[in-house]
Amino acid sequence: MPKRVGRYVIELPNRPAVISWGTAVGKTESEGPLHKEFDICYQTDKICSGTWEQCESKLAIDAVNKALIKAGKTYEDTDLIFAGDLLNQCVASAFSVKSTDIPFAGLFGACSTMALGLALGGISVDSGASNLTIAAASSHFCSAERQFRFPLEYGGQRTPTAQRTVTGAGAALITPKGETMPKLHAVMIGRIRDLGITDANNMGAAMAPAAACTVIDFLRDTGKKPQDFDMILTGDLGLVGSKLLLELLQKRENTDISAVHQDCGNLIFDIEKQDVHAGGSGCGCSAAVVCSLILKQLMRKELNNVLFVGTGALMSPTTSQQGSNIPGIAHAVWLTSGE
């Protein structure tokens, strides 16, 4: 039964297991350094014959299907899915889940959605509210560009601080038991942080304060130090936000996580060689990285303690056009390797 630890952390004493995971990604991601880790690598972003939004739904359901198939499970076996995306009214998730007939709890956490889904999924399974539960998230470069910036046809230039929305999706299957598989040790729902960033082309800066807040809260509540984790994985601050996070933690909190810090937005692309500016972003970024490389390394015990801090920017084009700040949020999931 879930248990509060300190002020914000929720321990999951039954240690729900992530027994399976699936990913599907688009062209640029398939050309990136993690291409061997993903289950499905499309060689195009036009993943189906429909709209960009339908292509994103296809990625989302691909990821869910892969995760279920690998575990020998079906939609029927599944009690609950927590899923979300960046699109208005979270339609990528709704239209992908529709065909599965799985009870659907829609989430909005912007790019932090995968962490939010793992956190709520973990609580649900640990408490007995559900057994087989899926956490999933997706994004698509083309649907996001059209919605948040410009239609691709416009040929707009991106700024150096802009991140590239990942065309990809990830899904994780959570169950009460799964001895050798990665475990959900504790989770934390984050608080919103707003340091006055208004530049919608610099999401990393908008999200870094929330990531710093969540890391500090988590370490304080659990009594852990950065070096107690093999990896503190933010997702997805990119190059600019990652640098800011390390600075914020160092200067304001005297906490150095640089030895163990990684960021999903930096891992998914070869930032030097691929034209991705400040790295990857989007709900699909951390979903695809966690549901491939990270969970595999936890399963192989190459990693044993990972603090995954999913970060999201809580703005819309409307609020940005109205001159509002861009608040950030970060949810944390402590993943451990199996027995």
Add this chain to the structure above:
Amino acid sequence: MPKRVGRYVIELPNRPAVISWGTAVGKTESEGPLHKEFDICYQTDKICSGTWEQCESKLAIDAVNKALIKAGKTYEDTDLIFAGDLLNQCVASAFSVKSTDIPFAGLFGACSTMALGLALGGISVDSGASNLTIAAASSHFCSAERQFRFPLEYGGQRTPTAQRTVTGAGAALITPKGETMPKLHAVMIGRIRDLGITDANNMGAAMAPAAACTVIDFLRDTGKKPQDFDMILTGDLGLVGSKLLLELLQKRENTDISAVHQDCGNLIFDIEKQDVHAGGSGCGCSAAVVCSLILKQLMRKELNNVLFVGTGALMSPTTSQQGSNIPGIAHAVWLTSGE
């Protein structure tokens, strides 16, 4: 600890209590039949000096503040808030929660959001993952019209089947104990239903099949009959959707709920006298009705068993313009009176 009952229902054996609630509504709602039930009745929809989106955020935080003040609680006392709304990227909720510093889990369930929040909040409190937890939802006629249909300045005509988005918000405080207060007995996360409706001006029809599915699942899993409830409250099918729900249940399932059926969209307005076409809708509709009339009647034991079935239409303007169907979803919350 939450317990599965049948296939879909999740019983909450500790019976978390709804110890307090708050509402804030706009002009048309203040002129409606429930005006005496609401905490704050604005005599205008221009609730603050800012944008319509900021007016909606103001309603949302008003409702949260009222609920906390009535219970003698503060933001600091609060472990978690589940909140959502209809706006793109759920910005009404994010910008209202921002100032509270309460850990924030963003939800998207369209007009079913209040039920989804009560369900997840109930699971969280029943399991011990959180203590004082808030479920909240909001909508605003003017922000919704601009986003989903036309800006008000356009002066567009609405169809007879169209519902009026409620300018309002509701918030409920859930805690592990609260003897005499209303209780969360069981909850259920719904499955998506899509019977091929494509008319974005007829949301009631799009949501009725999901409501029917959830009512049937809930009654079957719990072994209850419609007459075991004082009220089966849908929110918000309006006139058209309510009629369809009764028909679907009668003809397809041989289940007659007409003696106990009420709909938040029909209760909040005087449909004969107010120019609201097929009734109320929007996340704020069921949130405002449940967090006023219904919880008060449960507290006073005028109602003892209420099955609240929050309904949502999972579409966006983009999917409608692309010719997609409008899938519906319905989440259920079984509310009982206190000891």
